[in-house]
Amino acid sequence: MIFLIPLAIWLGTAVCFLAFYNGNPQAFRRSLLTAAIGIFFFIATSTELLSPANLVNTIAIKAAWTILNIALMLLFRLLSKREDVSMVHILKAWRSSGKAFFRETGGLTNAVMLSILGLTCIVAVVATPNNMDSMAYHLSRLGYWIQNENVDHYASHIERSISFSPFSEYVHLHSFLLSGSERAFQLLQWSCLVGILMYISLLVEMLSGSRAAMRMALCFGVTLPIVVLESMTTQNDIVVAFFIVACAFYAFDYVRQTKKLSLILIAAAAALGMMTKGTFAFFVLPFAAYIFFFMIAKPSQWKPLAFLIGGSVIVMLLLNGPFWYRTYQIYESPIGTANKGNKNDISNPANLLSSTAKHVFLHLGFVSPGDRYNRFMASSLERFHQVIGIPLNSPGTGMPFKMNKLNFNEDFAHNFFAMWLIIFSLPILFFIKLSKTARWYTALAFLSFLLFCFFIGYQIYGSRLHISFFLLIAPAIGIVYGSLKVRAVPVILSLLLWFFALPFAVLSTSHPLLSTNWFFEEVFPKINTAFNLNIHVGKGNLNLKQPSILFAEPEKIVWGDYTDQALRMRAYVDSIGAKNIGFNFLESSLDYAYQYVLRAPDRHFEHVLVRNPSRSLENKTFIPDCIIAEHFAGNQISYHGRRYEKKWSTTGTFIYVPVN
Template sequence: MMFLIPTAMGLATANCYVAFYRNAEQPFRRSLISAAILVFLFIAVSTEVLGLFNLINRVAIAVSWAILDIALAVTWFRLESIHGLTFPTIAKHWLNGTRNFCQELGAFTIAMLAVLSLVTLVVAIAAIPNNQDSLSYHLSRLGYWIQQGNVAHYASHIERSISFSPFSEYVHLYTFLLSGSERYFQLLQWSCLAGVLALVSMIIRLFSNSRAALRIGLCFAATLPIVVLESMTTQNDLVVAFFVLATVFFVFDYIRNNHLASLYLIPLCCAVGMMTKGTFLFYVLPFGTYLLISMLRKPVFRKHIVAFTAASLIFTLALNVPYWYRTYEIFASPVGTISSGNQNTFTGPADYVSSVSKHAFLHLGFVSPGNQYNDFLLNQLRNLHAAMGIPLDVPRLGMPFKMNKLNFNEDFAHNFFGIWLIIFSIPLLIFTRLPKAAKWYGWLTFLSILVFCFFISYQTYGSRLHIPFFLLAAPVVGLTYGSVLSAWSARLLPFLLWVAALPFALLSSAHPFLSTKWFFEKIFPPINSALHLNIRVDAANLNLKQESVFYASPGRLFWGDHWPGTETLLKQVNALNPQKIGFVFTEASFDYAYQFLLRKPGRTFAHVRVTNPSRMLEDPAFQPDVIIAEKNEGAGFDYHEKSYRLTMESDGKWLYVPIK
């Protein structure tokens, strides 16, 4: 049944092409992006509607997609008869457009992008999802939603699973139920990166016909280390980046070309973008303000401002209020309480400068002999804070600061070369001759990260939260460097970025294409020692030494060096053949990993002895046959009129069974 989704995408793309874009520039890319937004909107709306009737199951979802496909097919036949265009005809137009685009990029650039895309695609399909956040809350939600037949909140020790925005998981829910497999989970982020690259190319083309700008901008976006690593995961930063860039493209397309379709796609992007991740708002706020000011200034736009504003509010609220309300009922806040520590609390201007500087320095660190480079930068940051009269590390401004060296994990990798290219693009943006609209785009991009730094405090994993900014900056980097570099330099820069990005595609610490165990045991130690890089490569460094995803077992990919102890416990659980399994977890427990390895027909899971406000949702009739705990609950306890005793402890995990 999985074919229902690509069928919908194909029909929606064809309908958008014929109805809106057949005479526009870049018609195929415009049609594809618009179709993706409409399909995403359908997923968001249909999930909420089906959930109201407890119809989150394979049959109901397949029927809903079949209805969508039929509706799109009927629409296509009507458009075909009106405009006299057939599928073979428009497919030929798309093929010609794709061929022209590839000629613009050149064979060398196409080859570099293809290698990165192919490697990450293979890993995304072959690897079992094992990102830490995904195991804790991104994917763990799916099992409970399917179990209860709706997307209502449930009792959970992991507050993020019942308070963080759910859209990406709605997509995973559909692909899992339609295919019966986890293999499609990581394709969402990979596909969104493909969409982002299409949008980057479209934004550059709004302002320039320079081939150098196009090549540099696309390669900059595709080779950012954190982007490469996240494209192989089930996180949601690339998904929200897709909606951010789509919104920004439609803003400038409407202002420059007066495309009404672009104006009314913005509310749809805003609605689903907010449903994906709250950071969407910070990145689009400057561009939204720019759009409103532009609409107020020009009479030709002014007549649409009321309808546009109303549509934006109605779509965003209609789509998001149900989830916000469910969260509010539990936590007395529409966004929960778990993310409160990520917010800045300012007492003066120096606090804001501190936030901006720490967010920037997060990406400036790198490896060097004796760590001299990082020590120098850290001293400059400390001197800046001393001059302002505030500590470098203060709780109201985020986590304790730490300079990065070199990290191959999708939560912590930073963009060393990317940040320096962006920094040097600022004077270029001032002095190079670019269209006025391009300069406005650039300054609004820089303003977007300043807005982000105002609201969000420094975090060691902040690099992934910066993904939308770096991708927004890709057209700026392409346009500025493309206008000043010589022909050979404009070809060399993308190649150097590609070389620097390739290790991240091949040697991810979470799911490597090649074995990192071989690299970090045989190749890297002599380099580390000779250059005095002082990089830890032992087990404490996020299980850095991993087998290739083509050989590692799911358990090893989930728990790394802790797998043997966990395997012992899980074997004991299965030996008891329980039908109902209770979990006592911490916020960081790998909920999905337990579900994946213990899943059997008829077996159900639930969080028990929950201590946060969601305990009100615990089912008093649920009496587990076993309880797995990642917190020591003592020798025994009573739960729902049953007494449980400790029977096993293994590697920080406790197994409790009923006393008969």
């Protein structure tokens, strides 16, 4: 039944085409993006509506999607008769606009986009999800929602799984209940990247109209290493970037055309963005201010402004209110543990300079003979901090700073060439001719990054939090380098970005398309020696050496070097016939990995002996057949008046069974 989702997207796109965009040269892209926001809105609202009645189950979700598709089909028939346009005509119009678009983008850009998107799509579909954050809290929550048939909070040792925004996981929840498989999970981020590239193309057409700018912007956006890696995972940074870029586009689109539909889409995208990740607010705030001041300055816009503000507040509360309320009940705060992140100390202006510099330098590290380049960059950053009068690692400015070299992990990869292109674009901006709208957009994109740095301190995994900025700035980068008189420059830059991005598409340390074992044993040692890189690949970083996901077993993809231990654990749990399993985990535990290997019909999981505020949600009637613990509490423990004895253990994992 998973086909119900693409069917709804197709019908929704056709409906939006007939209702809003017929005759527009950008009709297909605009229709598809509008339909996508509508489908996302449906997922969020239907989940929250079904949850109170404990109807988050396969039957109810299939029924909801069936009703949606029937409604869209009826609406399409009504509109097609009114407009006297058949589906065949629509498909021909889409094909024609697609051909025109790909003629504009050109052979090189098409090759860059299709190769990167094609490779990452293969990995996204074939590989079993195994991102560390996903196994800890993104995906782990799905198992409890499904067995409880609602999205209420539950007792959990991993507080992020009940306090971090849930929208991406709502999408995964629907796809799992429709298909019974994780196969579509990683397509969410990949699809959002495709949507962002569409928005980038629309923004360039709005801001410049230059063919060279379009090509450069798309190549810049699709080749960002952290974006390439994340597009194959079940994280949510590209998803939230989709809503951020959507809000930016519709804000400028409304200023240009003052169409009410843009305001509706802003309200919906803003509510969904907040439902995805808290960083949404920092990046979208400058664009919200832009449209606010445009509308407040014109009396004719006061009524639409009231509609935008009122509508946004209502939709925001309707979508996010239930989750915020559930979180408030546990933590006495609607954002739960999200406020425990790396907040920046804004009391000292120097801290703001420090934070911004470290966020920028996060992307500027690279490999070099003897690591001389990184040492030079690190000393430059130290000297900058001496000038502003605070230590490099001043309290309140985030984690201790560390220069990157080259990383193929979706949590730590950085955008070396992209950041240098951004830095070099700054002086060029003062010498090229930009439209007023393009200057405003560029300034707001930079301001969004500064605002993020203002509130959020440096983090070693901050690169993925910067995804929204890099994708927001892509149209400006395209315009800057596409405007240079030397036409070969954007072509050369696009090729360099492409060649640098390809290894990230096929050599991810989490799920490589090509064997990284082969790369690090056969290829890398020669490069390491020839360039005196002094990079040691040994027992301390065996995770760099992984088989291709095309030939690896799913359990191996999820558990890596601990697969044998996980399979032995499953064999023991099966041998004692355990149906009700209690988890006594660390906060950093890979909950989903345990669920994945232990899943079986009629098997039920609950967190027990919880040591955080969510312990109030523990099921007092739950009697585990065994307790799987990452906390060693001696040879015996007691739970709900029953004694359990340690009967099995391996590195870091202990199984307790009831004492008869």
